[in-house]
Amino acid sequence: MKTTRRRSRSSSGPYVGLDVRLSSEHPERTTRSASTPKALLGLAAFALLLVFLGSRMLPSSSGSGQLDPEGPASVLATTSTAAPDEAIATFDGEFVWGIGTAPVHVEDKLDGGWLAFARDGNVAAWRSAPVPEERLRFWTAPETEIDLAVELGISVYRLGVDWGRLVPIHPETHGSGHVQDTAALARYVEIVTLVRQRGLRVMLTLFHHSLPKWALADGGWTSRSLVDYFITFSNDVLGALGADIEYLVTFNEPTIFIMLTHCSGIWPPGPKKSTAQGLQCLTPVVGDYARAIANIEAAHRAVYRSFSNTDLQIGVAHNVGFNVAEHVWDEAA
Numbered sequence: 001m002k003t004t005r006r007r008s009r010s011s012s013g014p015y016v017g018l019d020v021r022l023s024s025e026h027p028e029r030t031t032r033s034a035s036t037p038k039a040l041l042g043l044a045a046f047a048l049l050l051v052f053l054g055s056r057m058l059p060s061s062s063g064s065g066q067l068d069p070e071g072p073a074s075v076l077a078t079t080s081t082a083a084p085d086e087a088i089a090t091f092d093g094e095f096v097w098g099i100g101t102a103p104v105h106v107e108d109k110l111d112g113g114w115l116a117f118a119r120d121g122n123v124a125a126w127r128s129a130p131v132p133e134e135r136l137r138f139w140t141a142p143e144t145e146i147d148l149a150v151e152l153g154i155s156v157y158r159l160g161v162d163w164g165r166l167v168p169i170h171p172e173t174h175g176s177g178h179v180q181d182t183a184a185l186a187r188y189v190e191i192v193t194l195v196r197q198r199g200l201r202v203m204l205t206l207f208h209h210s211l212p213k214w215a216l217a218d219g220g221w222t223s224r225s226l227v228d229y230f231i232t233f234s235n236d237v238l239g240a241l242g243a244d245i246e247y248l249v250t251f252n253e254p255t256i257f258i259m260l261t262h263c264s265g266i267w268p269p270g271p272k273k274s275t276a277q278g279l280q281c282l283t284p285v286v287g288d289y290a291r292a293i294a295n296i297e298a299a300h301r302a303v304y305r306s307f308s309n310t311d312l313q314i315g316v317a318h319n320v321g322f323n324v325a326e327h328v329w330d331e332a333a
Contacts (some may be wrong), residue, residue: 098156099149102208102252103165106138106145112164113216117268142191150198156247157195160205161188161237164212167229171214177232185240192244203247205317206234206303209257209267216269220261221292230299231306238307248312250300253319254293262288 104114115133118126126132138145138159149157165184171177179185195202207230211220218225238248251257260266263281265273273281281288304314 096156097154098158098203099152099154100158100203100205101138101145101160102205102210103138103160103162104208104210106136107162107165108135108137108139110135110139110162110165112162112210113213113268114210116213117270120270122266122268122270138191139187142194146195146198146200149200155201156203157200158203158205158247158249159191159195160208160252161185161241162210163207163215163230163233164210166237167212167233169214171229171232177229179233179236185237188237189240189244192241196244201247202245203249204237204241204245205249205252206230206237207250208252211268220269221258221295222262222288224295227295227299227302231302234299234303235306238303242307242310242312246311246313248303248307248314249317250303250314251296252317254296254316256319258289258292258296262292 103110104112114123117123118132121127136145146157166179166181167175167177169175169180174180192202192204215223215226215229220226234250242248257267261268263273263278265271265277284290300316307314
């Protein structure tokens with residue numbers, strides 16, 4: 001299969017090698033624009049991350065199973081000087097094509113932290129949309145989106161489970177971290193079954209940028225107690241869905257989540273952080289970034305160890321971008 005180059009100023013690569021996103025994967029793109037100090041914070045953060053994250057990046061490990069029948073992606077690309085109609089990439093028969101969604105983007109009847117954050121005026125698109133609370137109806141009518149995915153000709157459908165939907169009450173007062181809404185878990189089983197009935201394989205995401213409200217109040221992933229709660233929740237989910245999925249993503253873009261939630265405060269629960277607070281967040285070892293990434297890593301490793309002897313392919317979805325400029329004077333689109 002070949003793709004041709006189009007006259008666009010930028011392009012982004014597929015998500016984890018398997019995703020072509022149907023909906024926006026970055027809620028932060030609808031938030032208010034950052035101030036100049038925030039831009040400086042971003043530059044400082046990038047410089048620090050180059051030094052610090054090399055030893056802290058989460059591993060993307062695979063289980064004992066194989067990508068059946070597909071294997072690792074093979075991509076051959078030409079240089080950026082290719083003619084407009086010249087193929088710049090060739091994908092052999094082992095490359096896996098898929099699409100991906102996240103609960104907070106597509107599930108209706110979901111009252112989570114993002115909804116409260118938007119209602120408080122922190123998401124610009126909330127003020128301009130005619131019916132801002134209207135999401136896709138993937139919870140009540142998932143067939144619509146699944147059928148559209150089939151029409152695309154892909155082979156893998158990525159979807160997630162919402163932690164706050166399944167565990168809405170703080171585990172300290174109810175359930176010790178176990179799934180509380182068993183009817184909602186049963187609904188996820190039904191949705192996964194619908195995907196498989198249409199001949200698609202399933203990639204399941206356990207955490208896709210949405211914390212339960214009680215976890216936000218506890219400090220999010222800076223709180224060590226969240227690790228055990230997440231492990232318990234994951235075991236319950238995979239006990240119900242593990243036999244019907246092929247791929248498991250424990251965390252979606254953890255570095256992005258931590259930066260925008262804990263270091264800049266432009267994601268729930270807020271508020272926005274000052275430049276000094278942002279830099280303090282990035283302090284190695286003792287800063288909120290270091291604490292959060294350590295907790296997420298511990299949770300990922302625990303889930304991996306529990307299910308590495310199964311046929312599941314297990315990993316973390318990292319944020320990876322690829323941009324091609326037409327010439328040296330190109331600006332960001």
